[in-house]
Amino acid sequence: MTVDGPLSGVTVIDLTRVLAGPYSTMVLADLGARVIKVETPGGGDDSRAFGPFIEGKSAYFMSINRGKESISLNLKEDGDRAVFEDLLAGADVVVENFRAGTMDRLGYGWEALHARFPRLIYAACSGFGHTGPYAGRPAYDVVVQAMGGIMSLTGQPGGPPARVGSSVGDIVAGLFTAIGVGGALYRRTMTGEGMKLDVSMLDCQVAILENALARYFASGEVPGPLGTRHPSITPFQAYATADGHVVISAGNNALFATLCAALGRPDLARDARFVDNPARNANTDALEQEFEAILTAQPTRHWLQVLEEAGVPCSPINRVDDVLADPQVAARNMVIRAMDPVAGEVKMAGNPIKMSAYPDPNERPPAPELDEHGPAIAGGGA
Amino acid sequence: MTVDGPLSGVTVIDLTRVLAGPYSTMVLADLGARVIKVETPGGGDDSRAFGPFIEGKSAYFMSINRGKESISLNLKEDGDRAVFEDLLAGADVVVENFRAGTMDRLGYGWEALHARFPRLIYAACSGFGHTGPYAGRPAYDVVVQAMGGIMSLTGQPGGPPARVGSSVGDIVAGLFTAIGVGGALYRRTMTGEGMKLDVSMLDCQVAILENALARYFASGEVPGPLGTRHPSITPFQAYATADGHVVISAGNNALFATLCAALGRPDLARDARFVDNPARNANTDALEQEFEAILTAQPTRHWLQVLEEAGVPCSPINRVDDVLADPQVAARNMVIRAMDPVAGEVKMAGNPIKMSAYPDPNERPPAPELDEHGPAIAGGGA
Numbered sequence: 001m002t003v004d005g006p007l008s009g010v011t012v013i014d015l016t017r018v019l020a021g022p023y024s025t026m027v028l029a030d031l032g033a034r035v036i037k038v039e040t041p042g043g044g045d046d047s048r049a050f051g052p053f054i055e056g057k058s059a060y061f062m063s064i065n066r067g068k069e070s071i072s073l074n075l076k077e078d079g080d081r082a083v084f085e086d087l088l089a090g091a092d093v094v095v096e097n098f099r100a101g102t103m104d105r106l107g108y109g110w111e112a113l114h115a116r117f118p119r120l121i122y123a124a125c126s127g128f129g130h131t132g133p134y135a136g137r138p139a140y141d142v143v144v145q146a147m148g149g150i151m152s153l154t155g156q157p158g159g160p161p162a163r164v165g166s167s168v169g170d171i172v173a174g175l176f177t178a179i180g181v182g183g184a185l186y187r188r189t190m191t192g193e194g195m196k197l198d199v200s201m202l203d204c205q206v207a208i209l210e211n212a213l214a215r216y217f218a219s220g221e222v223p224g225p226l227g228t229r230h231p232s233i234t235p236f237q238a239y240a241t242a243d244g245h246v247v248i249s250a251g252n253n254a255l256f257a258t259l260c261a262a263l264g265r266p267d268l269a270r271d272a273r274f275v276d277n278p279a280r281n282a283n284t285d286a287l288e289q290e291f292e293a294i295l296t297a298q299p300t301r302h303w304l305q306v307l308e309e310a311g312v313p314c315s316p317i318n319r320v321d322d323v324l325a326d327p328q329v330a331a332r333n334m335v336i337r338a339m340d341p342v343a344g345e346v347k348m349a350g351n352p353i354k355m356s357a358y359p360d361p362n363e364r365p366p367a368p369e370l371d372e373h374g375p376a377i378a379g380g381g382a
Numbered sequence: 383m384t385v386d387g388p389l390s391g392v393t394v395i396d397l398t399r400v401l402a403g404p405y406s407t408m409v410l411a412d413l414g415a416r417v418i419k420v421e422t423p424g425g426g427d428d429s430r431a432f433g434p435f436i437e438g439k440s441a442y443f444m445s446i447n448r449g450k451e452s453i454s455l456n457l458k459e460d461g462d463r464a465v466f467e468d469l470l471a472g473a474d475v476v477v478e479n480f481r482a483g484t485m486d487r488l489g490y491g492w493e494a495l496h497a498r499f500p501r502l503i504y505a506a507c508s509g510f511g512h513t514g515p516y517a518g519r520p521a522y523d524v525v526v527q528a529m530g531g532i533m534s535l536t537g538q539p540g541g542p543p544a545r546v547g548s549s550v551g552d553i554v555a556g557l558f559t560a561i562g563v564g565g566a567l568y569r570r571t572m573t574g575e576g577m578k579l580d581v582s583m584l585d586c587q588v589a590i591l592e593n594a595l596a597r598y599f600a601s602g603e604v605p606g607p608l609g610t611r612h613p614s615i616t617p618f619q620a621y622a623t624a625d626g627h628v629v630i631s632a633g634n635n636a637l638f639a640t641l642c643a644a645l646g647r648p649d650l651a652r653d654a655r656f657v658d659n660p661a662r663n664a665n666t667d668a669l670e671q672e673f674e675a676i677l678t679a680q681p682t683r684h685w686l687q688v689l690e691e692a693g694v695p696c697s698p699i700n701r702v703d704d705v706l707a708d709p710q711v712a713a714r715n716m717v718i719r720a721m722d723p724v725a726g727e728v729k730m731a732g733n734p735i736k737m738s739a740y741p742d743p744n745e746r747p748p749a750p751e752l753d754e755h756g757p758a759i760a761g762g763g764a
Contacts, residue, residue: 006569052600059600132713138695140631147697149705153547161620163610165535175557180735182564187388189571196738203734206716216702218434218441228545238543249522315529320598323531331514334588352585353562356578
């Protein structure tokens with residue numbers, strides 16, 4: 001069931017649902033961990049019901065739960081609790097993304113688990129964390145994107161609000177959780193002891209505000225959305241072409257001179273308005289006018305060829321179908337498949353951590369049916 | 383210099399510059415690793431020159447390089463190469479974010495290093511990875527955001543392109559790199575052997591496309607930007623109020639009924655157009671009209687109070703200054719400080735991985751001056 005990787009031999013008991021937690025345990029499974037998904041009897045993970053469906057199975061669920069096993073257990077029922085506790089006794093890590101307090105009410109809070117299973121690592125990934133005034137509140141991706149500030153930085157100046165088009169509120173929290181688990185596993189090889197990790201989606205949004213925070217602390221000015229521009233690098237944006245856009249960036253003077261020459265306007269690199277990055281940054285609109293006067297004469301494809309030949313960082317604005325057709329994406333094995341017994345071949349994103357010590361298989365084990373592995377696991381197969 | 387954490391005792395030799403790599407090693411330093419930043423003599427990390435500045439020091443550089451040491455070495459000069467190789471001999475991990483091929487040309491490619499230092503973990507974080515037709519091409523955040531598809535999903539339907547307002551092209555690659563390093567460290571406790579990690583910014587963008595990929599594979603329809611809406615959950619967006627917006631989400635019928643009752647329109651939960659999530663998702667515009675007719679009568683602050691009392695997930699669209707004033711952000715210690723000898727107190731985002739086994743200090747060690755630790759390290763202090 002598992003793939004071969006640096007976490008081979010590690011067993012993760014996975015109580016998570018929907019996205020942040022399951023994304024985290026998918027990353028752990030991609031690195032070789034055995035992930036046993038403990039689901040509620042009846043429906044299991046809510047995301048099994050999220051469309052769209054392939055042969056009645058959620059494409060979303062299948063893509064984020066590949067390579068995991070499933071057992072359904074009712075943690076309020078004695079027999080199932082005994083099975084669950086047997087699983088914990090043999091496990092290295094338990095991950096959950098309930099609201100704060102849920103595990104305590106089940107009798108499986110950190111203190112209780114640590115007393116019984118001192119080697120067990122406990123990772124909680126919740127909306128707001130297990131402490132503070134919002135602990136216990138529910139969260140969704142769009143809520144933490146709004147509360148954490150990234151929404152205020154995304155979109156057009158003066159325009160309507162825009163959410164980041166993938167669920168970075170969940171996903172970034174899943175990534176930080178996986179980082180914490182790796183650190184805790186490493187530490188345990190020396191101390192023999194587990195620890196609790198408490199990761200909050202909101203905290204993780206604050207952690208990725210990056211230059212917006214630095215700028216605010218340095219200047220007191222509140223940053224806002226900038227379309228595709230960067231606050232302190234010019235050129236660094238999408239420019240209009242005859243048939244769409246081309247993204248161009250040049251972070252230093254040498255690259256800017258190369259860019260201007262490639263566009264047939266070497267004089268622009270000597271123009272006082274554009275002579276260095278601070279000057280260009282103060283004249284972003286003027287530079288856009290100059291560049292678009294040139295770029296709108298030819299289609300995007302033409303400019304990509306010109307700029308790639310010159311070695312200037314550039315890109316089309318790829319739609320999802322373009323991404324999947326990109327030769328680099330294919331060469332890097334970033335579109336993989338799983339053979340689902342019901343849905344057939346299901347394609348999904350690959351593992352972006354390429355490792356010299358392990359193969360990077362194009363086919364990964366599929367996501368489990370609800371309780372698919374329950375009988376084997378509960379019967380002592382774990 | 384280091385903080386206490388699960389990676390205490392781990393030494394990271396850090397050749398990275400600007401953002402993706404330095405973000406990765408910042409996360410490792412936050413977890414207790416000793417990070418020795420090897421910088422080029424003269425200017426060092428390019429981002430030391432990125433504004434805005436506090437007392438002449440880059441706020442950006444200081445925020446992403448806290449808790450690291452610095453030594454300046456010219457890796458083309460024999461004496462400095464000897465120092466560098468001594469550092470590698472005592473290190474656990476080397477991280478670099480050069481273009482593919484740079485380390486090979488320096489004689490420090492994976493094969494060469496692995497032969498000499500078999501326990502050393504080698505982590506490369508580059509724009510496009512070390513394989514494939516784009517290997518060796520330069521990248522910037524905006525380029526991989528455009529090429530990897532997230533830009534096509536962000537912004538308003540039919541509107542101009544929008545970049546995610548923080549550099550998730552870099553940051554997500556830094557997070558996956560840190561995950562890989564943790565896995566490789568854990569594996570080495572069993573095998574005694576290092577490995578190479580090859581993480582690309584573009585690959586990482588593909589890895590976070592999430593439901594956009596699943597939808598495309600399931601339906602063949604190419605997803606586009608949706609403002610603040612979710613493709614398959616309604617309500618899940620920003621709604622206009624009397625003085626701004628409020629973000630509201632309710633992913634199931636019980637929460638939707640609670641929401642409608644809180645807005646004084648319990649009938650909406652029984653309206654055939656809104657009776658379950660698929661119906662609501664097919665009538666997103668109609669629901670927006672109904673909700674905004676109510677919500678625009680009062681300011682955001684009023685609705686937040688009403689919805690929080692009812693237990694409905696909601697949020698204002700916080701600007702950066704609002705984020706920093708949020709009581710939950712403060713309670714979670716997500717704004718920390720470093721005392722810089724020149725710039726004084728510098729504030730920055732905290733570590734979102736909260737650990738039971740370690741304190742979460744509000745003050746972290748500052749970022750180093752260029753070559754600040756060079757004499758001690760080169761003199762045998764390492």
